[in-house]
Amino acid sequence: MTATAVLEPTIGRDSPPSAPRTPSRRGPSRRLGSWRRRWLPLLVLVLPALALYGWFFLASVGQTAYFSFFDWNAISTPEFIGIDNFVEIAQDPVFVRALGNTAYMTVLLLVVQLPLAFLLAWFLYRRVRGHGFLRTVYFIPVIISSVAVALLFGFLYETNFGLINTALRGLGLGSWTRNWLGDQATAMTAVTLPLVWTHYGLMMIILLAALQGLSKDVLEAAEVDGVNARQRLWHVVLPMIRGPIGVCALLSVTTAFKVFDFVLLLTQGGPASLTQVTGSYLYQAGYQQFKYGYGSAIATTVMIMVALCFVLPRLFRRRRGEGR
């Protein structure tokens, strides 16, 4: 086969792929025609999706990054200020606190939500009685509006007539009552719990699907080899669903960095920024204080940090030869 034949696509209709080719002066134009036939229809079909993706995602992200270098209130003419917004972020104690709170929220989602979702998924996988009904019940919080959930938890936490404190007083545990959303010791946990409650169902469904896709042969082989239940779970099941668990962990981290609705609805980030997270802080900077440039810089900083959270471990794994 000649060099030209190697470069030619093998699925062209005009000439069979096995037919011997001879070099021709018309080669380049033929190649162009073949390229057109092969790729142009695909490109035309993909173009709307690419345009939408470019407009709604790439352009938005690019614009956010662009405006992070400006002092701008979204109405006035933007004034280029270089990296001043990022310098201000580095010195902003509220941002640092918001970042710490977001990290705490991430840890809480990873150590509470993920194990809880796995336990429930395992429970359903074992096909306990009423598992279909339970699966629906566990999933319901996912489809409830965050406003309704925040109101519900607001009623639970309310200090003077909320359900939790009323129940504690009823049980003679009045000394345990506290301002759940205002106490430094409990505020961030109290703000995170509604998030756990609304998202564990989605993780449970992902993990349940992963469990249901496990090879029965492998599980039976493990049983034949005499592993007990704990060993089967720890050494067979968990390694086999490592991928979906990773997806759930990824969702947990991105959820923590994106959340702002529960925080704004329950505490507005207060008192004294005790419950401020990066999402709520950038929302307040942009929409309540007219600091769109600064808000964009916060968004860009957070985006880079989240990206690094995922890229760096992959790079390290690749260097250690695990990722291949």
Place this chain on the structure above:
Amino acid sequence: MHQVKASRWLTLAAACALGAASLAACSTAQPEPSDDAPVTIRLAHGWVGEVPQAAAFVPAIEDYAADHPEIDLVVEESAGNAIGEKIATQMAAGEEPDVFLHWGVNRSSEYIEAGRVADLTDLLDAHPDVEEWFDPASFSAAQLDGGTYGLPMSTYIHMFLYDEQAFSDAGVGAPETLDDLLDAVPALAAEGAIPLSANITAQRYLFELYVAQLIDDNEELREFAETGEGHDSEVAEAAQAIIDLREAGAFPQGAESLTTLPSLELYNAGQALSYYQDSWTLGNLSPEVADRTVVGLAPAIDASSDVKMVSGSNYFVYMSQKAYDDPAKRDAAWDLMTYLAGPEVAARLLEVSDAPSAIPMDELNLDESEISSVVTDLIEMRDELGPDEIVPLFEQYLSPEALAGLQDLAERLLIGQVGADDVAQAYRDVLADAS
């Protein structure tokens, strides 16, 4: 072969054309207006839902729309403070409403300076009767660089309400000074009740009143609010008063995260025996509780001070510059604005929502039987005070960022993150950050 290819491309082109036609059908292309077509006016406001003014304001808008078929009124609502964010978004998108309710220039100056809000000076000059409706001082928070940009929609009066019978049962009288209140707190708490329902915002209002009473000069107060300079000892004393009240147990547990209307509910439910807040909340005071409620001045930190009360106007109705530039829209928008801020709606707001307006009560055609005695007592008490005895809120002088910083400072004071002696410096830091 070529025919097949051509038909394939024709099919593809037809599909694209169909898609484009569908998108065009979904677009918002407007037909050419005719002379007798109604003028479309977009009105944005936050007096909806559980906001007390909603009970009077929403029906008033519906009545206006029904009475004015020549105006196609499009109402955009977002309850309470959320309207500020909605309007900010619309402004950023260049889609501002024609008429909107918003706070004074402290929170609207960005729009005014960007030329997005109309200066009403010419319209007010052309309609002197409209300007005469209002107390002249009520325009001050809507004025910037010699222009007047809004018509006053309401008046705020900070009020101290208390249950006279409950106070009497506890063996205490009406507290006139801070010391009286501090003395009364143990007796009121012994009744198993919260002595004073004041959430963190109300505590900030009380702090501002105490600073004003200790400075005791309106001009100096304004200078201090804008610079934070020169009154560290007064600020420390006012902050210590709030700390003393907190430590005495005057405020509700969880005041740090208590929002405004739930703090009124504590008073409505009898769990709190007194209440300090802005008068906009009065519409949610239950009628039974109103019957046993007495209106008083806030217990003073310095009884000899001239300053007695915080009151002013800081909520206005504005017209967009776009609407002003279109003669047909300008007339319709002005008509709507004068209706919303005028005597008819002001009377309804007072009768139905207990919301005081910037139009003096004796200028309104009121059904006295419909008005709560708490409101009339409050307005009469305010009207008896002289101009030196009334001060506006600090926030009239502060940008949104500085106001957020001040609120944050109040929260830090309440949860003990900042001591009384450090408040003045912390306030200067807030102002420096905001500038």
